[in-house]
Amino acid sequence: MSRTTTVLRRRVPPETAAPPGPDRADRPRYSRRVRDGVTGYVFLAPWLVGLVAITIGPILASLYLAFTDYSLLKPPEWVGLANFAEMLSDDRLHKSLWVTFQYVFISVPLQLVMALGLAIVLNQGIRGLSFYRSVFYLPSLLAGSVSIAILWRQIFGQDGLVNDVLAKVGIEGQSWIAHPDFALGTLVLLNGWTFGAPMVIFLAGLRQIPSSYYEAAAVDGASRWRVFVHVTLPLLTPIIFFNLVLQVIGAFQSFTQAFVISGGSGGPADSTLLFTLYLYEEGFGSFHMGYASAMAWLLLVIIATLTALNFLFAKRWVFYGDE
Amino acid sequence: MTSETLRVRRADRPAQPDDRIRRFTRHLLIIGFGLVMLYPLLWMVSSSFKPTELIFREPGLFPSEASFRNYTEGWGALAHPFEHYLLNSALIAVLAIVGNLLSCSLAAYAFARVEFPLKKLWFALMLGTIMLPVHVLIVPQYVLFSKLDWINTILPLVVPKFLAHDAFFVFLMVQFIRGLPRELDEAARLDGCGHFRIFGRIVLPLCLPALATSAVFTFIWTWNDFFSQLIFLTDPDKYTVPVALRSFMDAQGQTSWGPLFAMSIVALVPIFGFFLAGQRYLTRGIATTGLK
Numbered sequence: 001m002s003r004t005t006t007v008l009r010r011r012v013p014p015e016t017a018a019p020p021g022p023d024r025a026d027r028p029r030y031s032r033r034v035r036d037g038v039t040g041y042v043f044l045a046p047w048l049v050g051l052v053a054i055t056i057g058p059i060l061a062s063l064y065l066a067f068t069d070y071s072l073l074k075p076p077e078w079v080g081l082a083n084f085a086e087m088l089s090d091d092r093l094h095k096s097l098w099v100t101f102q103y104v105f106i107s108v109p110l111q112l113v114m115a116l117g118l119a120i121v122l123n124q125g126i127r128g129l130s131f132y133r134s135v136f137y138l139p140s141l142l143a144g145s146v147s148i149a150i151l152w153r154q155i156f157g158q159d160g161l162v163n164d165v166l167a168k169v170g171i172e173g174q175s176w177i178a179h180p181d182f183a184l185g186t187l188v189l190l191n192g193w194t195f196g197a198p199m200v201i202f203l204a205g206l207r208q209i210p211s212s213y214y215e216a217a218a219v220d221g222a223s224r225w226r227v228f229v230h231v232t233l234p235l236l237t238p239i240i241f242f243n244l245v246l247q248v249i250g251a252f253q254s255f256t257q258a259f260v261i262s263g264g265s266g267g268p269a270d271s272t273l274l275f276t277l278y279l280y281e282e283g284f285g286s287f288h289m290g291y292a293s294a295m296a297w298l299l300l301v302i303i304a305t306l307t308a309l310n311f312l313f314a315k316r317w318v319f320y321g322d323e
Numbered sequence: 324m325t326s327e328t329l330r331v332r333r334a335d336r337p338a339q340p341d342d343r344i345r346r347f348t349r350h351l352l353i354i355g356f357g358l359v360m361l362y363p364l365l366w367m368v369s370s371s372f373k374p375t376e377l378i379f380r381e382p383g384l385f386p387s388e389a390s391f392r393n394y395t396e397g398w399g400a401l402a403h404p405f406e407h408y409l410l411n412s413a414l415i416a417v418l419a420i421v422g423n424l425l426s427c428s429l430a431a432y433a434f435a436r437v438e439f440p441l442k443k444l445w446f447a448l449m450l451g452t453i454m455l456p457v458h459v460l461i462v463p464q465y466v467l468f469s470k471l472d473w474i475n476t477i478l479p480l481v482v483p484k485f486l487a488h489d490a491f492f493v494f495l496m497v498q499f500i501r502g503l504p505r506e507l508d509e510a511a512r513l514d515g516c517g518h519f520r521i522f523g524r525i526v527l528p529l530c531l532p533a534l535a536t537s538a539v540f541t542f543i544w545t546w547n548d549f550f551s552q553l554i555f556l557t558d559p560d561k562y563t564v565p566v567a568l569r570s571f572m573d574a575q576g577q578t579s580w581g582p583l584f585a586m587s588i589v590a591l592v593p594i595f596g597f598f599l600a601g602q603r604y605l606t607r608g609i610a611t612t613g614l615k
Contacts, residue, residue: 252456
């Protein structure tokens with residue numbers, strides 16, 4: 001015991017050695033690097049266990065299951081690329097992809113434009129900023145809940161609030177959520193309604209723009225619009241980019257609203273069959289676990305590709321002030 | 324801090340005569356837009372007090388006839404009284420908060436303050452898991468939890484929280500701890516403190532704002548979570564509030580919006596409470612993780 005202590009003590013480089021405290025004179029003194037290494041892993045242990053058991057393990061299992069036929073009752077049966085071949089001819093899958101792309105590419109820009117617009121208005125030294133910020137942020141927090149989906153279902157239903165209001169101006173409405181042409185639109189509006197979170201990020205970003213930029217612009221007599229286009233917008237592009245990446249990833253995973261509003265079916269006529277809804281139906285409705293895993297990988301590839309494209313194009317339009 | 328800089332910026336601009344009118348119209352526009360945003364919510368609150376026939380007649384906010392009947396009716400409309408589902412949800416939410424705060428703060432301290440081999444690799448993996456769609460994991464997780472006989476228990480919803488599965492909070496806390504002055508733990512180290520004592524006595528107490536942010540977000544996300552609760556809790560006895568509400572809607576269809584709205588409001592009240600109590604932390608949490 002004492003021999004190892006001396007050996008270890010000799011290895012300690014003088015500059016990194018912990019100063020000898022009076023209470024630890026009798027304890028073996030390992031080098032700080034070794035001790036930190038062990039301590040680091042002790043702190044990290046719960047996360048590491050989780051990473052292996054409920055993240056990496058399932059990822060590998062999911063990859064394997066994607067090449068199998070598996071119904072949970074019998075052991076998975078290897079089918080090679082059959083699941084992916086089936087995807088090519090699966091009309092509902094094509095429809096759900098189309099629905100999801102429409103949903104993401106309409107609702108995310110809508111959401112970001114509203115978030116940015118309102119953040120800029122709110123940032124103009126307005127009184128009661130924190131109150132307004134909370135008001136606009138509230139829907140973002142609530143929107144994922146079943147309660148809001150229930151509300152939306154009523155609002156856009158035959159006897160709903162929207163038609164009540166339309167009736168006041170003499171327009172006879174219809175059940176928007178039951179019409180294949182409009183049902184997805186109601187979901188897009190619901191997602192657009194949740195612009196509060198990106199707005200808060202925009203607000204924080206706007207505050208980081210040094211006021212000297214604005215002072216210089218004021219000295220030059222620049223108009224508000226020119227200040228916006230030439231100062232605010234370029235300096236905000238990293239944050240626009242961040243919000244874009246985050247919201248695209250989030251929107252691809254929307255589930256609750258479409259599930260509740262369409263009664264779990266993605267109807268009418270599959271017009272709200274988001275990809276995640278179809279995945280749920282295949283995996284946990286019909287217990288086609290293999291096919292659902294293959295679908296999950298398709299989703300991952302789509303999200304990863306779009307995120308990578310986002311980063312690729314970012315070089316063209318995202319401006320970092322410190323470059 | 325920021326309102327001061329803004330005021331300075333304002334003062335530097337030459338005063339314009341129409342500033343006051345502009346400010347007034349701006350407030351008016353924002354309030355108008357805010358009302359449109361909140362109108363559906365307010366309308367749901369008011370409708371929950373209206374007799375069901377009136378919900379379809381009155382787009383206005385002030386009911387001509389109000390009662391608590393929807394609440395009493397809705398409370399008993401399912402197999403169990405509604406408090407059963409509230410308690411199920413509350414238990415999961417409380418355990419999720421404890422789990423997230425414990426496990427995420429430990430991991431965050433390691434990433435922010437301890438030097439250990441492969442740290443960069445683990446950190447990159449941790450960031451990667453934030454972006455990972457839950458759908459890639461859900462099928463094998465379901466298989467795993469069903470092999471462990473955990474389906475229809477709260478374990479699949481709670482145990483992952485004790486394993487820092489919500490990496491977003493690890494990241495949030497790493498960002499926060501990095502902002503704390505290192506001199507504090509250097510001083511403690513000189514006094515003979517090890518990492519565990521520095522973590523417990525110095526860093527964790529200073530992390531209170533980050534912990535509060537994480538607690539509030541954990542509560543709201545867990546309370547709202549529908550997807551995993553729908554998958555892991557199939558026995559009506561185990562239903563949480565969102566799953567119960569969904570089954571309520573399926574059972575009642577279009578016929579009883581009043582009680583359905585009333586219970587939807589009940590489901591939103593705890594979130595609203597946490598929102599009011601923690602809005603400072605919420606917006607700050609969103610802003611800091613968004614920026615750095």
